[in-house]
Amino acid sequence: MEQKTITVQILTGKGPAKTYTVPQQTKVSDLIATAVSDFGLPPGDSYTLTRQSNEEELSPERPLVSYHLADNEILVLTDVTGGA
Amino acid sequence: MAVPPDISRTHMELELEELQALAAAYQWKVSAELDQLRVTIEFNSAVDGEVFVVEFLCDDYKAKPPLIEFIEPKSKLRGTKKAYPKGGNGYFHEDKICVCAAFSRRGYAVLNGPHSDWDMTNWMNLSPRHTTIGLIMSAFQKVVNDPKHYKGRMA
Numbered sequence: 001m002e003q004k005t006i007t008v009q010i011l012t013g014k015g016p017a018k019t020y021t022v023p024q025q026t027k028v029s030d031l032i033a034t035a036v037s038d039f040g041l042p043p044g045d046s047y048t049l050t051r052q053s054n055e056e057e058l059s060p061e062r063p064l065v066s067y068h069l070a071d072n073e074i075l076v077l078t079d080v081t082g083g084a
Numbered sequence: 085m086a087v088p089p090d091i092s093r094t095h096m097e098l099e100l101e102e103l104q105a106l107a108a109a110y111q112w113k114v115s116a117e118l119d120q121l122r123v124t125i126e127f128n129s130a131v132d133g134e135v136f137v138v139e140f141l142c143d144d145y146k147a148k149p150p151l152i153e154f155i156e157p158k159s160k161l162r163g164t165k166k167a168y169p170k171g172g173n174g175y176f177h178e179d180k181i182c183v184c185a186a187f188s189r190r191g192y193a194v195l196n197g198p199h200s201d202w203d204m205t206n207w208m209n210l211s212p213r214h215t216t217i218g219l220i221m222s223a224f225q226k227v228v229n230d231p232k233h234y235k236g237r238m239a
Contacts, residue, residue, distance in 0.1 A: 011106050012219070015102050016104075
């Protein structure tokens with residue numbers, strides 16, 4: 001059976017948006033890991049994805065489908081650690 | 085060792101290009117004075133609509149982190165509590181009134197910041213996920229948009 005997919009755009013402060021079409025059941029954490037690598041960012045488990053439209057932060061353990069994202073929705077990849 | 089201004093400027097030009105997409109998404113107002121090695125960015129909190137202005141002064145960049153300062157939007161006063169967001173997951177230091185992170189020059193004790201335990205020349209290893217102006221700005225935007233981390237202005 002063909003897997004349903006979802007298309008999102010991911011933004012960071014480093015370069016143009018990248019578009020990802022992935023199975024709807026993809027875990028947020030897996031998409032983060034892929035994007036971190038694609039943007040050439042150092043690996044780490046402190047990155048988050050946030051919906052740009054309403055600033056909702058996606059839980060890493062949940063599948064993308066659980067957020068009912070719009071087609072081509074913009075997600076922002078960020079790390080807010082390091083404050084001291 | 086001092087970094088030639090042309091080298092610092094080249095880093096800035098690349099990083100300004102890299103942050104364009106995020107700047108457009110969040111409607112940042114980006115002003116660059118590359119001859120002065122200065123970038124100023126105006127951005128808003130999605131929580132309460134407050135406007136913040138932050139300046140990056142990039143002499144000796146990237147041997148040293150940028151000198152980051154918040155500026156009051158109307159009076160243009162620099163480095164006041166009124167200029168800074170409150171909270172910020174530890175980024176905004178209320179006693180020293182500075183950005184307190186390894187990517188911020190004013191976080192270091194040599195510039196009256198809180199940290200004598202950091203070596204400024206090692207800033208990109210200390211803060212590997214915030215090594216460009218765009219990555220730093222993405223963190224600032226995120227914390228002022230998040231009610232968990234943002235408590236309005238410092239004063």
